[in-house]
Amino acid sequence: MFFAKRRDSVPEVLPTHIGIIMDGNGRWAKKRGLPRFAGHKAGADAFKRTVRYCNRIGIRYLTVYAFSTENWARPKKEVDAIIELLRDYLRDAENYKKENVRVRFIGDISVFDEEIQRRIAESEQESEDFTGLRLNIAVNYGGKAEIVRAVREIVRDVENGSLLPDAIDEEAVDSRLYTRGQPPVDLVIRPSGEYRLSNFMIWQTAYAEFVFMDVLWPDFSPHDMNRALWEYAGRNRRFGGVK
Numbered sequence: 001m002f003f004a005k006r007r008d009s010v011p012e013v014l015p016t017h018i019g020i021i022m023d024g025n026g027r028w029a030k031k032r033g034l035p036r037f038a039g040h041k042a043g044a045d046a047f048k049r050t051v052r053y054c055n056r057i058g059i060r061y062l063t064v065y066a067f068s069t070e071n072w073a074r075p076k077k078e079v080d081a082i083i084e085l086l087r088d089y090l091r092d093a094e095n096y097k098k099e100n101v102r103v104r105f106i107g108d109i110s111v112f113d114e115e116i117q118r119r120i121a122e123s124e125q126e127s128e129d130f131t132g133l134r135l136n137i138a139v140n141y142g143g144k145a146e147i148v149r150a151v152r153e154i155v156r157d158v159e160n161g162s163l164l165p166d167a168i169d170e171e172a173v174d175s176r177l178y179t180r181g182q183p184p185v186d187l188v189i190r191p192s193g194e195y196r197l198s199n200f201m202i203w204q205t206a207y208a209e210f211v212f213m214d215v216l217w218p219d220f221s222p223h224d225m226n227r228a229l230w231e232y233a234g235r236n237r238r239f240g241g242v243k
């Protein structure tokens with residue numbers, strides 16, 4: 001994919017909802033002879049930087065993939081390190097408060113300990129009325145699991161008579177996803193040179209544009225975001241029609 005070398009400006013046409021697969025932390029650390037944990041720590045800094053930048057330029061929705069349902073397969077030490085970064089983020093409420101960012105967690109958070117669950121609930125409640133960027137942090141999240149969860153809810157509603165089988169439409173699924181009420185994803189950014197969706201927002205990205213970049217996530221900067229935004233602005237989105 002071709003990108004201009006450096007972009008210092010933001011295009012006029014911006015995506016409403018951006019999804020980011022924060023990939024490449026391990027390789028970033030390896031290149032420097034550091035433990036993988038150091039890559040995740042630098043990745044958490046890149047995450048905070050990116051949230052601040054998206055908020056500043058007026059992006060409305062940002063969803064980041066922080067921990068997938070498949071990531072449990074990693075060594076326990078690495079999983080624990082990522083969970084501790086999440087805890088650190090939650091303990092410092094200023095992370096979202098001073099940015100006026102409205103936070104929501106998507107994924108099955110019931111697996112986390114009491115402190116994390118309580119702080120997640122607090123962060124969502126405290127930021128409920130914030131008017132800046134709406135940030136979804138995907139933890140223990142999988143797109144397939146999210147759809148299965150919606151299907152179960154639909155079946156329950158059919159069984160209790162509140163939903164008729166013939167009334168099951170796309171909206172019925174949409175309104176039962178973690179992202180209910182939010183617009184679909186317009187742009188998915190995946191750094192680190194991998195070309196996969198990895199079970200990220202598989203329903204919400206049905207018509208998304210994809211921008212794959214060679215930069216490793218801990219190095220991802222506002223310039224890289226601008227490059228992705230310019231690439232997006234140049235795409236011709238047809239949504240299955242002709243334009």
Ligand code: FPP
Nearest residue numbers: 022023024025026027043044066085086089
């Ligand atoms: C993928 O890189 C990254 C992850 C599985 C973890 C992402 C987590 C963070 C950026 C920290 C999140 C923190 C907060 C506060 C939300 P990888 O380890 O697969 O990299 P590799 O492919 O180079 O090995």
